[in-house]
Amino acid sequence: MKPLLIVIAALSCIGAVSSTILLVKNGTGQENSEQSIENFYMNELIEASIENECIELDNPLVYPGTRAEEQVPLFDIVDQECLVFRFSGAACDVCVDFVLEKIKNRFSDFSSNPRILLIGSNLNPRVKENYYGKTVFSYASDDLGIPFEEYHIPFLFMIGRDRTCKMIFIPEKALPELTDLYLDTVHKRYFTSE
Structure with a gap:
């Protein structure tokens, strides 16, 4: 019985010491955890950007708001480089x-700038006209042909003059500084001459 008590006491001491070590490391462990989440996000973002970069876009029929009778080919609306925010009603509202x-x-000219386009799908018709600060376009059929669209995750990209998808970016609410950096870069590169 005495050897059993000694073993239990020794294991308890080892457990207490290792718990203390874990608690001390936990402060840096949380930082490492946040860093690994950010690294994972960056790796996924880079992979998605590479896979979807310079894809020639289809020219689907789109319509503004709830006016399905006003269908036009997308490139009748887009005649120059545009920033597109593509989102779905299946995405979380907070993310959008x-x-x-x-x-x-x-x-600052978001609501009146024709070079900033919102394209949504599966949206509540009541919010398509003005809830977002400007009219949301919807597909009458098909989509743009960007493979990433099938995931229903909100993303941003530029439509180039050559009708290709450029600078695709998946915003992450937990990393707002990356979204700011992306939008600053887009603004400087494509919108500064306005």
Whole structure:
């Protein structure tokens, strides 16, 4: 019985020491955890950007707001480089609102700028006209042909003059500084001459 008590006491001491070590490391462990999440996000973002970069876009029929009878080919509306925010009603509302606020903060002319386009799918018709600060376009059929669209995750990209997808970016609410950096870069590169 005595050897059993000694073993239990020894294991208890070892457990207490290792718990203390874990608690001390936990402060840096949380930082490492946040760093690994950010690294994972960056790796996924880079991979998605590479896979979807310079894809020649289809020219689907789109319509503004709830006016399905006003269908036009997308490139009848887009005649120059545009920033597109592509989102779905299946995405979390908080995520969509986060991105919209970031765009509105960076582009003071958001509501009137024809080079900033919102394309949504599976949206409540009541919000398509003015809830987002400008009309949301919807597909009458098909989509743009960007493989990433099938995931229903909100993303930003530029439509180039050559009708290709450029600078695709997946905003992450937990890393707002990356969204700011992306929008600043887009603004400097494509919108400074306005």
